[in-house]
Amino acid sequence: MRLRIVLAVLAGLAAVVAVLAGVWWFLIRSEADPATEPLAFREATPTPTPAASTGDTPSPTAGAGGATGDFTRYVIVPEHPDVEGRTEAWYLAGETLARIGVPSTAKGTTSEVSGEFFIGKTGLDPNNVSRVVVKLANLRSDESRRDTRVREALEVTRYPEASFTIEAIEGWPGEIPEGQDVKVTLVGTMELHGVKRTLEWETVARRRGNVITALATTKFRYEDFDIPVLNIAGFVSVEEEVTVQIQVIAVAQ
Structure with a gap:
């Protein structure tokens, strides 16, 4: 009799775990892949090109500085009519259902991104600060409990922003030719949760x-910025490394 009771209890627990796993899989579970390319430009509408009048001076090529090697200031904007999507x-964050080992990837997003950068043929302008700032309080995923834990772990009341100050551009070809993608590595100082570290993007x-x-x-480990590894009520465990992506639209000033 006792054996039957024990087996019944174990079966009941297994059923509960299965139900919880199902609920998590279908309602809470996320599956987000990293983006692989910048925002696309909308299809251009042909417009007549006016004839140049005598004395007109060509404007500098954007992304390459001025014709004499000057630097161009670019300001990050939320949206632009020529671009599909927004900044x-x-x-x-990789997550796993505790005890069952079902993996998923959670994604939390914010559109509160600002900043500017100064760039020319030789790279960054050494006389101006190029920086991107992200406000953290409104990071949102598909699960409110996760969002609460993220805000608590980041201590957003005390540290409301994360910033990245760009100090070098590796692989900069001197310009961004129109219609082509350019791959570079940005090197600089990331400040997050009150901690500053050198990162590459x-x-x-x-x-x-x-x-x-x-x-x-x-990518970085939570411990690099003194952030506790997240969990949701001990039910979902989170991997120690997180991927961060920023997509921006920037306009020359």
């Missing part, structure tokens, strides 16, 4: 006219 930043950029779209990707 955003997000994290991709693998970046792909493209240009049309005076508009640049770019996608930057980096």
